[in-house]
Amino acid sequence: MYDYLIVGAGLYGAVFARLATDAGKKVLVIDKRSTVAGNIYTEKQEGINVHIYGAHIFHTNNKEVWDFLNRYATFNRFTNSPVANYKGELYSLPFNMYTFNKMWGVVTPEEAAAKIEEQRKEIKGEPKNLEEQAISLVGRDIYEKLIKGYTEKQWGRDCKDLPAFIIKRLPVRLTFDNNYFNALFQGIPVGGYTKMIENMLKGIEVRLNTDYLKDRENLKALAKKVVYTGPVDAYFDYSLGTLEYRSVRFENETLDKPSFQGNAAVNYTDRETPWTRIIEHKWFEFGKDENGNDLPKTVISREYSSEWKPGDEPYYPVNDAKNGALYEEYRKLAEKENNVIFGGRLGEYKYYDMDKTVEAAMDKFKKEGR
Ligand code: UDP
Numbered sequence: 542m543y544d545y546l547i548v549g550a551g552l553y554g555a556v557f558a559r560l561a562t563d564a565g566k567k568v569l570v571i572d573k574r575s576t577v578a579g580n581i582y583t584e585k586q587e588g589i590n591v592h593i594y595g596a597h598i599f600h601t602n603n604k605e606v607w608d609f610l611n612r613y614a615t616f617n618r619f620t621n622s623p624v625a626n627y628k629g630e631l632y633s634l635p636f637n638m639y640t641f642n643k644m645w646g647v648v649t650p651e652e653a654a655a656k657i658e659e660q661r662k663e664i665k666g667e668p669k670n671l672e673e674q675a676i677s678l679v680g681r682d683i684y685e686k687l688i689k690g691y692t693e694k695q696w697g698r699d700c701k702d703l704p705a706f707i708i709k710r711l712p713v714r715l716t717f718d719n720n721y722f723n724a725l726f727q728g729i730p731v732g733g734y735t736k737m738i739e740n741m742l743k744g745i746e747v748r749l750n751t752d753y754l755k756d757r758e759n760l761k762a763l764a765k766k767v768v769y770t771g772p773v774d775a776y777f778d779y780s781l782g783t784l785e786y787r788s789v790r791f792e793n794e795t796l797d798k799p800s801f802q803g804n805a806a807v808n809y810t811d812r813e814t815p816w817t818r819i820i821e822h823k824w825f826e827f828g829k830d831e832n833g834n835d836l837p838k839t840v841i842s843r844e845y846s847s848e849w850k851p852g853d854e855p856y857y858p859v860n861d862a863k864n865g866a867l868y869e870e871y872r873k874l875a876e877k878e879n880n881v882i883f884g885g886r887l888g889e890y891k892y893y894d895m896d897k898t899v900e901a902a903m904d905k906f907k908k909e910g911r
Contacts, residue, residue, distance in 0.1 A: 543569045543763055545788050548753040549770030551579020552895055553885035555741045556609075556902035557768050564910070569763060570745060573752040576735070577742060579770075580856065582896065583733035585796055587838045588830045589823045590733035595789055595844065595856070596806060596820045597734060600724035601896030607726040609899065614737035616728030619825055622719035623806035623818075627686045635721050636679050636687070637714040646683055650715035656680065674705035678713050683741065690812035695846045696787060696859070704861055707892075724896075729825045766907075770885040772855055773871045781870050784890055785863075786855035791842040792816075799828070801841050816843040858890045882909075 544566035547554045555577070558568045574822065576582050580594035598621045601607055610616070624633040633639035641653040651658075660680025668674035671692060675684045692700050696707075712723050720727075730737040753760055753767075754775060761767060761838065769776055774784045805824035809816055820842045830836055849855050858864065868890040875883045884905055886893045 542765065543567045545569070545766050545768055546571065546760060546764035547768045547770070548572075548760075549579060549768075549885065549888075550574075550738070550742065550749075551885065552581055552898045553888070553902045554579070554737070554768065555738045556899050557884065557906055558745050559741045560903065560906040564906075568745055570742065570747045571751040571753060571760065572749050575749050577747060577749070577775040578735045578738040579648060580854075581738070582733040583735050585733070586840050588807075588836050589838075589840050589843070590826065591793070591822045591840050592734075592738065592820065592825070593791075593825060594854070595791070595842075596818075596825075597730065598722070598726045598727070598825075599893060599895050600722040600727040601899075602725045603896055603900055604725075605903070606896050606899045610730075610737065611901070613740040614730030614734075615730070616726075617731050617826060619729045619805075619827075620727055621721040621806070622804070623721060623808055624802075624804050625687050625691075625808045625810045627690075629812045630686075632687060633719050634687075635712045635714065635719075636683060637719060638717045639719065640683070640687075640896075644686070653715055658857050668705050670701050671703035671705055672700035675700065675708050678708065678711075687810045691808055691810040691817060693812065694815075694817045697846065697848050698859075698861075702861070706860075731826075765880065767881045769881055769883050770888045772887040773868070773875060773883055773890055776883070777871060777874055782867060784867055784871070785859040786849035787857040787859060788847050788849040788853040789856045790845045790847060792845070793840060793842045796839050796841065797837075798833065798839060799837060801839050810838070816845050818844050820844065855887060858886065858892055860892055861891075864890070 544562050545568045547558050547568060547570045550570050554570055558570050569606040581597045582593050582634050583590040585591050599616065623634045625634050632643050638653060639651065640645050642745045645656050645794060647653045647656055657680045664673050664677040668677050675688045677772060690698055692703065696703055770836065801821050806818055806820055808818045822840050823836055828836055882905060883889060885898055
């Protein structure tokens with residue numbers, strides 16, 4: 542009899558499995574995929590660790606989370622500084638003095654602040670949606686060129702129908718700092734995320750190609766408790782209706798040249814370009830292999846966003862009012878489910894970053910000990 546059956550070998554499941562094992566518990570991890578690491582899975586192609594389920598850049602302010610992960614990986618010094626391409630015009634992200642200079646020709650922080658102040662006046666009172674929030678943060682010009690198209694492609698919804706908090710993730714700075722994240726610690730695990738998760742799961746029994754929902758009676762009987770990290774609505778057979786997710790599709794291409802765009806991420810912020818961004822994976826590791834040699838080829842992924850439908854991979858929960866209310870109903874059902882813990886982006890229907898996922902798994906395990 543196992544103490545825990547962990548459904549999902551992604552980040553949440555692997556962290557929980559490690560902590561439980563280290564505390565002397567007997568753990569079995571299962572995953573319906575043939576690979577571990579969930580959506581942070583990376584795979585080596587042409588000597589490059591390709592982020593198969595989209596770009597993952599680890600960043601955190603939480604020292605405990607950082608120290609924990611550093612036991613299983615060495616992080617490199619990668620700093621995310623994406624570039625926005627609006628119809629061939631390039632802008633620095635996140636919004637900073639380089640962006641404001643290119644947009645308006647302003648040179649000093651005071652000039653930039655004045656320009657933003659002048660443009661944000663059109664929003665009266667508390668911003669009610671993403672559009673109002675964006676204009677109130679950076680003004681209409683930046684909203685129109687760098688936010689509107691990208692956001693509507695990514696979410697498939699009008700900016701007026703999206704919650705303001707999504708855009709609050711993005712920093713606005715009156716300095717020349719292109720670092721996308723305001724985090725104390727940042728980097729990519731050397732050798733890829735898959736290796737990090739494999740290290741975390743060392744010595745723990747893992748069964749791949751095992752779909753919990755297809756055989757739940759037998760699997761559940763194996764353990765005292767289940768940690769379920771799949772979609773919460775699927776667990777309950779969609780009995781209250783389906784939660785909406787955004788899915789992402791990638792078109793990958795290997796190119797016989799050393800560089801395609803000279804940066805890990807370029808966001809296409811106009812409405813017409815069908816993809817949201819292009820990731821050039823080698824730049825997560827500075828274009829070098831593990832011995833420090835330049836790589837002759839490059840792998841790029843064009844990212845297309847779409848509404849999730851059965852059979853697709855769910856990526857992003859849609860945290861609008863309608864889905865929030867439905868999730869609340871599922872959460873009540875989940876609470877009543879004896880000996881099952883629901884965790885992670887899908888289990889909790891939350892737009893978790895990786896560090897928050899680790900933190901949530903740690904917190905959950907700490908509560909188990911009480
Ligand atoms: N965003 C934008 N323009 C950009 C990048 C981001 O308008 O060039 C907005 C967009 O609304 C997006 C949100 O900021 O949904 C968060 O973007 P982030 O890149 O943090 O999301 P993720 O990497 O999780 O997809």
